Structure formats: structure tokens, C-alpha cells
Amino acid sequence: MLTITKEFHFSASHVLDKLPSWHKCARPHGHNYVVVMELCAAPEALTDAGFVRDYGDLDAFRKWVDETLDHRHLNEVMELSPSAEHLAWWIHQEWAGTYPELVAVWVSETPRTWAIYRAAQGGSAPVG
Numbered sequence: 001m002l003t004i005t006k007e008f009h010f011s012a013s014h015v016l017d018k019l020p021s022w023h024k025c026a027r028p029h030g031h032n033y034v035v036v037m038e039l040c041a042a043p044e045a046l047t048d049a050g051f052v053r054d055y056g057d058l059d060a061f062r063k064w065v066d067e068t069l070d071h072r073h074l075n076e077v078m079e080l081s082p083s084a085e086h087l088a089w090w091i092h093q094e095w096a097g098t099y100p101e102l103v104a105v106w107v108s109e110t111p112r113t114w115a116i117y118r119a120a121q122g123g124s125a126p127v128g
């Protein structure tokens with residue numbers, strides 16, 4: 001399989017209000033988020049140009065990030081508690097239809113942390 005990735009950035013605030021009140025992330029705070037979109041295809045499925053998909057096709061995702069996530073309060077944008085894990089899963093749900101080759105979404109809140117949703121047959125959706 002061939003894999004391509006493209007990285008996107010946005011800044012947003014959130015409150016993880018399902019955490020106990022003593023937890024620092026139960027207070028409103030913000031992150032400079034990084035999202036990596038990971039797309040895969042078999043060698044025989046590449047385009048004539050040799051692409052999994054043109055990186056430029058991800059401009060639609062960039063526009064959505066800018067309009068939907070950037071400088072927003074994520075609790076007002078998504079129904080699930082806006083953890084990095086939920087964000088990665090939700091982005092995959094929102095974009096797998098547009099990009100069928102999308103196999104994983106990576107979300108970083110800090111330079112040392114990543115949450116990754118990797119599509120798997122028979123996988124289940126998170127609750128709450």
C-alpha cells in the first residue's frame with residue numbers, strides 16, 4: 001500500500017467537562033492543534049499520475065478546518081466531548097465520504113501528544 005499524508009493547523013478552545021473538576025483540562029483552555037490526514041491506496045489503484053490522491057484535493061478539507069474549527073470553541077462545534085480522540089474520530093466520520101482513501105486521522109493538541117483514529121472493519125463508534 002502507498003500512504004500519503006497532509007498536515008493542517010488550527011487554534012481553538014475547549015473544556016473537557018466530563019473530567020473531574022480538579023483536572024486541569026476541566027477548565028477552559030486552548031491548543032494550537034495539528035491534524036494529519038492519512039490516505040492509502042494499492043499500487044494498482046494509483047492515478048495515471050502516480051497519486052493516491054492529489055494533495056491539492058485536500059484544499060476542501062483545509063477550507064472546512066478554517067471555517068469550522070479555527071478560532072472556535074470546540075464544545076460548540078461538536079456534540080461529543082472534544083477530546084483529541086473524539087476529534088480524530090469525528091473528522092474521519094465527516095470526511096471519509098469525500099476521501100474514500102482516508103484511513104487515519106491524527107490529532108495533536110501539544111507537541112508531545114497525538115490521538116489517532118484508524119479506520120478498521122468492525123470498529124465501533126465512541127459514545128458520549
Ligand SMILES: Nc1nc2c(c(=O)[nH]1)N=C([C@H](O)[C@H](O)COP(=O)(O)OP(=O)(O)OP(=O)(O)O)CN2
Pocket residue numbers: 016025082083084085109110113115
Ligand atoms: N487521552 C487524552 N488525554 C488528555 C487529553 C485528550 O484529549 N486525550 N487532553 C488533555 C488536555 O486537553 C491537554 O491536551 C493537556 O494535555 P497534557 O499533555 O496532559 O498537558 P501538558 O501539555 O500540560 O503536558 P505536561 O506533560 O503536563 O507538561 C489532557 N489529557
